[in-house]
Amino acid sequence: MQIVATAxxxxxxxxxxxxxxxxxxTSDEWIRQRTGIRERxxxxxxxxxxxxxxxxxxxxxxxxxxxxxxxxxxxxxxSPDYLTPSEANRLQAALGATNAFALNLNAACAGFxxxxxxxxxxxxxQAQCGLVIGSECLSRLVDxxxxxxxxxxxxxxxxVLVKADAQPLPPADLRSxxxxxxxxxxxxATGRPFFQxxxxxxxxxxxxxxxxxxxxxxxxxxxxxxxxxxxxxIIEAIGRKLALPPERLPLNLANYGNTSAASIPLLLNDMVxxxxxxxxxxxxxxxxxxxxxxxxxxxxx
Ligand code: ACO
Numbered sequence: 001m002q003i004v005a006t007a008x009x010x011x012x013x014x015x016x017x018x019x020x021x022x023x024x025x026t027s028d029e030w031i032r033q034r035t036g037i038r039e040r041x042x043x044x045x046x047x048x049x050x051x052x053x054x055x056x057x058x059x060x061x062x063x064x065x066x067x068x069x070x071x072x073x074x075x076x077x078x079s080p081d082y083l084t085p086s087e088a089n090r091l092q093a094a095l096g097a098t099n100a101f102a103l104n105l106n107a108a109c110a111g112f113x114x115x116x117x118x119x120x121x122x123x124x125x126q127a128q129c130g131l132v133i134g135s136e137c138l139s140r141l142v143d144x145x146x147x148x149x150x151x152x153x154x155x156x157x158x159x160v161l162v163k164a165d166a167q168p169l170p171p172a173d174l175r176s177x178x179x180x181x182x183x184x185x186x187x188x189a190t191g192r193p194f195f196q197x198x199x200x201x202x203x204x205x206x207x208x209x210x211x212x213x214x215x216x217x218x219x220x221x222x223x224x225x226x227x228x229x230x231x232x233x234i235i236e237a238i239g240r241k242l243a244l245p246p247e248r249l250p251l252n253l254a255n256y257g258n259t260s261a262a263s264i265p266l267l268l269n270d271m272v273x274x275x276x277x278x279x280x281x282x283x284x285x286x287x288x289x290x291x292x293x294x295x296x297x298x299x300x301x
Pocket of ligand 1: 025031108197200288289290
């Protein structure tokens with residue numbers, strides 16, 4: 001699998017920690033110290049679909065690829081606009097991807113890694129080319145009276161256009177922990193749809209299972225470790241457990257907060273755009289969160 005292009009699309013509205021502190025009992029200092037987040041984007045007119053469409057259109061333009069060449073459209077999201085039709089189906093129609101099948105996939109913050117692994121398997125079979133996009137409007141699932149969760153999340157979308165190449169399947173490690181379902185819930189069909197989270201338990205899960213998952217992929221060093229941008233302290237703890245140089249675990253969550261399935265491709269796109277990620281480099285991607293779920297994958301950019 002080769003990543004041909006990356007792209008991102010963000011809501012226009014920026015909401016700073018200071019903005020939140022005028023609405024709830026919190027402070028810029030608390031949020032920065034506990035999470036590393038400074039601001040996040042919040043969708044006003046944008047939707048999970050419209051953000052994903054912006055990403056898809058950019059990907060096609062950057063790749064010089066026609067929509068008819070796409071074999072699949074995968075959208076990882078835990079905040080779809082509708083249960084059906086999926087964002088992926090709507091993209092397929094809007095792009096004119098007449099030869100593609102399309103589906104949404106929900107593995108919360110591990111969703112992009114899961115979708116990319118699925119894409120790699122499709123490309124190892126009959127498929128030649130496809131889109132993998134993470135898109136979220138998590139602000140819809142936030143109770144703006146709950147400071148413990150409201151400060152953490154943001155909206156956005158990003159993704160990749162991938163093509164088949166002669167390389168073997170990227171090594172991947174995906175694991176699910178359904179027994180921990182109550183640790184993090186959102187989007188209940190009946191009752192309150194808002195995030196309900198045991199923050200401590202998610203923190204402990206992340207710093208236990210993300211290093212374990214990364215370790216199962218072996219000890220060979222990678223150029224960059226793109227870890228789900230949930231919390232700077234979680235990412236630093238993962239790096240310490242694996243004895244990785246901190247500068248190899250980049251952060252961009254200060255600007256976006258936790259964007260769940262969009263967070264890893266947003267970081268990938270930022271780093272491709274600013275030139276830190278170069279062709280030929282080995283990238284480790286690791287997502288973790290709701291489900292609970294964890295997933296890691298190594299690929300050469
Ligand atoms: N502003 C100010 N004070 C706050 C806030 C806030 N926004 N939120 C909580 N507090 C208070 C608490 O009430 C508590 O006060 P008390 O000591 O008087 O009781 C104090 O701050 C400490 O609260 P803790 O919850 O113990 O703080 P902690 O250091 O554990 O940090 C956090 C909380 C940031 C949520 C942390 O546990 C964490 O990052 N957990 C992981 C969360 C996560 O990443 N979730 C997303 C998973 S991804 C997905 O699938 C969507």
